[in-house]
Amino acid sequence: MNTRLSTGRTAKALRSAALAMLLTTGALTAAAPDARGESxxxxxxxxxxxxxxxxxxSVVRVKAPLPVSFGARPAACDWLSYLRYRAADGPEASADADRILVAQPGxxxxxxxxxxxxxxxxxRAAAQGLHIEFWALDRRSNCLEDRTGIASGDQHTAVDYYYRGKQVDGHTFAGYLGNERLGWMAKLGIEQTVRDQYDLLTAEVPDQGLRKRKVLCGGHSxxxxxxGYFAAADFDGDRATTADAGHRQCAGYFALDTTVSTSLADLSGSIPDDTNLPDIGLGYGAVQxxxxSGLLPRSLSAPVLLxxxxxxxxxxxxxxxxQDPGGEADLPRYLPSNVNxxxxxxxxxxxxxxxxxxxxxxxxxxxLTNAAVLGAxxxxxxxxxxxxxxxVGFFDGGPIADKxxxxxNGGSQQPGLFGTDYKAIPDRPHGPLYTWRDYDRVGDPDDPGYRSADGTPFTSAGKEVTDLQELARSLAEQPLDFTEQYFPTKLVTDLQLATSPQVKRLVVHPGGLTANPTxxxxxxxxxxxxxxxxxxHPVxxxxYQHLDVLTAAPVQNYGRPEPVSTHLTEFARAPK
Structure with missing residues (x-):
């Protein structure tokens, strides 16, 4: 997810007509000292x-203070976090695992x-006698998110917390952060992002030889x-010493609906034209x-959805x-009304x-049922x-129309921004209760087999792969968010300005991109x-859609093995 596409004058004008989100300010603390305590x-x-x-x-947090030059920031932003997954009957120490997969989000x-x-x-690996760990990284900017309302486990409580000023466990939501409160993020680009991964790896697995044998580095989107930038990076400032080189921290690379590269060319269609991404024609110095100064937005957003x-x-x-997938949803009516x-x-x-x-x-x-709301x-x-x-399936319970x-539908859609699948929408307001048919019930004998006005089936069992309930659980139950609310603009502009001297200098070991199996x-x-x-030679x-490579169910329709986890397991089994 990376480059802006032209999306058509009509769609762009309509999206741009929506006003920007309402942002409020939050408190910052002074920057923490540049030191790491033993504990x-x-x-x-x-x-x-x-x-x-x-x-x-488990959720792991490691103290890793930013340089003083970043300025004031929340204390939580001097920590790096990740979700650690391991086999319950496997070794407790990461160093004793057979492999460690470390994943960067999109x-x-x-x-x-x-x-x-x-x-x-x-x-899947444990069933084959292989004890691996999977580390899902949170980038540093995720430190700004407040999960208190979601962590309550109750939808109404969460709405009251985020929109009505009601407390949860003595906490009051401080509001969404405006650009003036994100000054420290002005320097949060690709250099600090790969440095954070290096610092985390060296803290958690201090033995460089062990990292080179056991760690597989990769990411989604x-x-x-x-x-790619991590693989090509040098972390001690001396290109002649290579033990610190990025490619020497990994035994291999994995790419999930992306490629391991230092170019955005292989990805497209992720950011609509109406985001606040600055004009890259300004050049690196002007953008920085x-x-x-705050003249450019430090966090990427759009008037709607993003x-x-x-x-x-x-x-x-x-x-x-x-909470209640089959219950009738009141969320659309319970939410307060605002422009966003x-x-x-x-x-x-x-x-x-x-x-x-x-x-x-x-x-x-x-x-709509609660499941149908999330499906929509x-x-x-x-x-x-x-x-x-x-x-994740399809609507059910009433007449469906083309969206x-x-x-x-049926136009010359690009695979990029909008995707190519026909879109559908319930067609009877104030009518029947629309339910959700989960991925593994599409094509069952009782499936109405909804079709577009031109006769094209909206979907089929072979195109449905993710369990809606598991997607809901990933969105609502994780201590580290599914989304990244404050994505650093600098991370995108750095990558789009890859030919500038300031970014090119970070690619110290270009051979690192092909130094390991991928x-x-x-x-x-x-x-x-x-x-x-x-x-x-991709699998x-x-x-699968873009997110399905992360969210697909372990058991697929027609008894198919889930290909992403299957091939990641095979890749992890390769000789160390």
């Missing part, structure tokens, strides 16, 4: 309702997004590009000056689907342009943004659909 590490077990047995999860993505693929891979407030709504919807929420609801739940402009019928005019927000036949799509906004697993219907690089997961 500056915590590890806390995570309780989980996952049906995948035999996997232990853009606007947090550690919680890896929950399913991490569990599936650890469990933008995480593949970050892995704008970030430092901003902290609306990303919080995904987790809130997940709570409802966890209204514009987002119209963008996601409008049948056509006229509906978007008039706001009628609105999502609150339909009867995340399914590839509903949400119009490809990098948010997963294949021809922001683009019409596993590339691509979603058959993902961001690279139609232009899969054959020279990488193609048929029917």
């Amino acid at each position: 500056a590490r915590t590890e806390t077990r995570v309780a989980s309702t996952s049906p995948v047995a035999g996997v232990t999860e 853009i606007l993505e947090g550690a919680g997004a890896f929950d399913s693929v991490a569990r599936n891979t650890v469990a 933008l995480g593949g590009v970050i892995t 000056a704008g970030l430092d 901003n902290p407030e609306t990303m919080t709504l995904l987790a809130i919807a997940g709570l409802g689907a966890v 929420i209204e514009a987002t609801n119209r963008f996601l739940f409008s049948e056509d342009t006229a509906t978007f402009l008039s706001g009628s019928p609105a999502v609150k005019d339909f009867r 927000l995340m399914d590839d036949n509903s949400v119009p943004l490809a990098f948010l799509q997963s294949s 021809n906004f922001p683009v019409a 596993l590339t697993v691509l979603a058959g219907d993902g961001l690279l659909a139609g232009r899969i690089p054959a020279d990488l 193609v997961a048929d029917g």
Whole structure:
């Protein structure tokens, strides 16, 4: 998820017409000293309702203060965090594991997004006698998120906390952070991001030889590009000494719907034109000056869907689907009305342009189960943004119509921004209760087999791969968020300015990109659909969308083995 695409004048104008989110300020603390205490590490077990047995999860936090030059920041931002998954009957010490898979998230993505693929891979490996660990990294900017309302486990409590000023466990939500409170993020680019990964690895696995034998480095989406920069980096300032080189910290690389490279060229369609990403024509120096001064936004967002407030709504919807998936949802009516929420609801739940402009019928005019609400927000036949799509089933319970906004079904859609699958929407406001047919019930004898107006089936069993309940659990139950609410603008601009001297100097060991074996697993219907690089000999997961490579269920339709975890396990089994 990385580059801006032209999305058509009409769609762009409509999205740009939505006003920006309402942001409030939060408190900052002074920067922490540049020192690491002996006990500056915590590890806390995570309780989980996952049906995948035999996997232990914990959240690990390691003290890693930023340089003083970053300035004032929350104290939590001087820590690095990750979710550690390991076999319950395996060794407790990471150094004793057979392999350690370390995964960088994509853009606007947090550690919680890896929950399913991490569990599936650890469990599959354990069944074969291989004890591996999977570390899902949280980038440093995730320190700004407040999970208190979500952690309550109750949807209404979460809405009251984030929108009505009600306390949870004595805490009051401080509001969403404005640009003026994100000054320290002006320097949070690719250099600090790969440094954070190096510092975490050296702290957790101090023996460089052990890292070189056991650690597999990789990521999803933008995480593949970050892995590329990590592989080519030098961390001691002396290119003649290579024990510290990035490629010497890994035994191999893995790329999930991405490629391991130092270029964004292989990824497209992830950021709409109406984000606040600055004009890269300014050049590196001008962009950095704008970030430092605050003239440019330090965090990437858009007027609808891609901003902290609306990303919080995904987790809130997940709570409802966890609590009572078949119950009738009141979330669309319980949420307060503001410009950001209204514009987002119209963008996601409008049948056509006229509906978007008039706001009628609105999502609150339909009867939906909690599962159907989450499906409408995340399914590839509903949400119009490809990098948010997963294949979690389909609507059920009433008449369905084509969703021809922001683009019409059957047109010349690009695999990038909107995806290629036909979009659908409930067609009877104030009518029947629309339910959700999970991925493994699509194609059953009682499936109505909904079709588009032109006769095209909206979906089939072969194209559905993710369990909605597991997706809901990953969104709502993880201590580290599924999304990344405050994504550093500098991380994107650095990568888009890769030819500038300031970024080129970071690629010290270009041979590091090919110094180790690489596993590339691509979603058959993902961001690279139609232009899969054959020279990488990738594994193609048929029917998968961009997020499915992280969220797919361990048991697939037609008895198919889940390909991502299967191939990650095989890759981990390779000789050390």
